[in-house]
Amino acid sequence: MPLSPMTEPQPCDRCAALQAAFVPFLERLIDTQGCGQPVLLVAAQRLRAMFPVEGERDDVQATCDRLADLLKRTAIALKGPEPELVMWDWSDLPQRATELRALLAAAEARCVVLQAQIDQLRGEQAGG
Numbered sequence: 001m002p003l004s005p006m007t008e009p010q011p012c013d014r015c016a017a018l019q020a021a022f023v024p025f026l027e028r029l030i031d032t033q034g035c036g037q038p039v040l041l042v043a044a045q046r047l048r049a050m051f052p053v054e055g056e057r058d059d060v061q062a063t064c065d066r067l068a069d070l071l072k073r074t075a076i077a078l079k080g081p082e083p084e085l086v087m088w089d090w091s092d093l094p095q096r097a098t099e100l101r102a103l104l105a106a107a108e109a110r111c112v113v114l115q116a117q118i119d120q121l122r123g124e125q126a127g128g
Contacts, residue, residue, distance in 0.1 A: 045064050075088035078096045082088055 071090045074093055075090055079088050
């Protein structure tokens with residue numbers, strides 16, 4: 001029986017099980033493929049919206065919105081302001097964060113070395 005455009009189907013047990021397996025698969029696919037396109041994320045969000053677990057629709061949407069906002073702000077923090085009409089890709093955020101942490105660790109190590117040199121020079125000046 002065809003559904004009208006205004007009718008949203010309620011998932012049967014089989015559909016709910018399919019959704020439970022398929023949506024996380026799509027989300028993992030986004031993370032692992034690094035294609036940079038939000039197409040799969042949008043598809044996953046639409047599937048979640050179409051087939052929510054009973055009473056969970058608003059929670060799921062709110063969670064998706066919060067996570068999207070968190071990813072967007074994280075991308076801007078790691079990459080700088082977004083150019084006009086561009087949204088940063090999220091797929092490389094873990095790699096970017098790892099690279100920045102490595103740079104920070106190297107800078108901190110260099111500061112320790114420089115501080116030791118400064119302390120040595122001060123000691124020489126005070127003693128000499």
